[in-house]
Amino acid sequence: MFQPVAYAPAYLRVSEAIRARILRRELAEGEALPTETELARQFEVNRSTVREALRKLESAGLLGRRRGGKRLYVTRPTREAVGGGLSQALALHRARVIDVWEALQAVQPGIAAAAATRRSKAALAKLTAAAGRYAACKGERQAAVTEVAAFFDALAEAAANPVFMLLNEPMLRLLKPSLAEIIDRVPQARARIEAAQREIVAAVAARDAKAAAEWMTRHTRDFRRGYEVAGIDLATEVAEAPVASAVS
């Protein structure tokens, strides 16, 4: 019958006002925000209130600080920021390894196909380099995992689609721990990954979308196989490590 009567505390109204101006690009990226005192004067609220509003925008990734700097600058959310939020949410929603893998399986072939059709020469070079770096890092388990992720990232970059680039981050972040186990425990994993990457690179180089998607499908299916061989329970819940900088 009746709508709940709208009310929003001042810190929310302030943060929304600033957010709106950023989204409307009236505050351009890289621009410095006015000082807290100045904002307080303009909004006619106390500086403490302004600060609460700023904290919200800061954690949304819309405002950031330059290394060691004092002032806040308008930024756009980095992949890491978005990915952190998403993977944190997934961890709390009790997403399992199999769920994330399934999403990977669904998205990556599309990314590979898009990359094959649109890749620029520079992007192809980066992709090739990423595959090379993976092949090069024998032994070090952690480095290998990082490079596998870097390969996916390079592919998304070649697809030149910001949606893909943002989606990659959280999925890889959540899969990394289990990936490390696979590489440790499945002897043939390294060779298979290397081969798949080689084929994908070749398909992308040849602008062959179909082949790229196909090899990517095999590549991700290999991961699944790896889970089974490594004896990782697919129903394990993924975990999000708390930010390291929080060492109190």
Added chain:
Amino acid sequence: MFQPVAYAPAYLRVSEAIRARILRRELAEGEALPTETELARQFEVNRSTVREALRKLESAGLLGRRRGGKRLYVTRPTREAVGGGLSQALALHRARVIDVWEALQAVQPGIAAAAATRRSKAALAKLTAAAGRYAACKGERQAAVTEVAAFFDALAEAAANPVFMLLNEPMLRLLKPSLAEIIDRVPQARARIEAAQREIVAAVAARDAKAAAEWMTRHTRDFRRGYEVAGIDLATEVAEAPVASAVS
């Protein structure tokens, strides 16, 4: 040679400490947080500092308030919260309609296939109901768009994969405006959507993953065709509307 010496302001350390406990599930969902004064006492910081920390967690969706309530409760990020962050980020990254569509195209067939394999009886009923509601809403453009989105959501729910459920939100949110235009301007759009939904429902009911994916591919391809017929420039940047509750 040397790492930058770590330093984090108190409000950050406090917010990370609370965040960590939530992620470790030491603070269970639904539990009420201690009062601000109590937190200030425990962390040995000022209440203002605690409040800044709380604002961060609040906008990350980890803390929420019950309607009209005062206390903060531990919550997990809702689809809307996550989707809002993601779509906002995409808007700032100048994602275009075609980019989001491409992602939709990549993900939805996978979702449909998963839904077909795993759907429960209840989920199937919901999906059928969603398709029915879409077919029912003749005329009202806005309602139709909402129902199209609801259909995708019901499908993701049938797939019982939190990753898919969270990914749907931002994509649909960003596509809604252009979807509305299609439905307005392309006469045959309604019928085609209805037909595709019917086929997808049938495939899911029959647990036919392949057919479900296939029909979904056609369904999304139809959207693309709709853009062209409606004369929507595929390179249009998607826009994220600022939160409505921010009416000052």
Added chain:
DNA sequence: GGCATCATATTGTCGGACAATCAGACACGC
């Protein structure tokens, strides 16, 4: 032009204050 020096502005944090209002207890009338 590049570099050391210094004054100023700005942030991070604190303490205290007060109004609004939410939650729970309690009594009252039907």
Added chain:
DNA sequence: GCGTGTCTGATTGTCCGACAATATGATGCC
């Protein structure tokens, strides 16, 4: 019993004022 007033205490939202640490920008010097 259930819905309705009334009261009290606790809690949040907001303000004010203060101060140390330090980033920023101007200044002068070579």
